[in-house]
Amino acid sequence: MEKWLCEVCGYVYDPAVGAEEVPPGTPFEDLPDDWVCPECYAEKDRFSLEALNRDKGVKRK
Ligand SMILES: [Zn+2]
Numbered sequence: 001m002e003k004w005l006c007e008v009c010g011y012v013y014d015p016a017v018g019a020e021e022v023p024p025g026t027p028f029e030d031l032p033d034d035w036v037c038p039e040c041y042a043e044k045d046r047f048s049l050e051a052l053n054r055d056k057g058v059k060r061k
Pocket residue numbers: 006007008009010011037038039040041042
C-alpha cells in the first residue's frame with residue numbers, strides 16, 4: 001500500500017500504521033471523504049502520492 005504526503009504540513013499517512021481513529025491496514029483510498037490530516041486538518045485532496053515519491057529521490061533524468 002502506498003504512503004501519502006500532506007503537502008501542507010509534511011505529515012505522511014502510512015496505511016500500515018493508520019492514524020487516529022483509523023485502524024492499521026486502511027488504504028488511503030478507503031479513508032472517509034471527510035477525513036482530514038491529523039496534524040493540520042487539511043482535506044484529503046491536499047495529500048499527494050507523487051510528492052512523497054519525489055522526496056524519496058526517485059530518479060529523474
Ligand atoms: Zn497536514
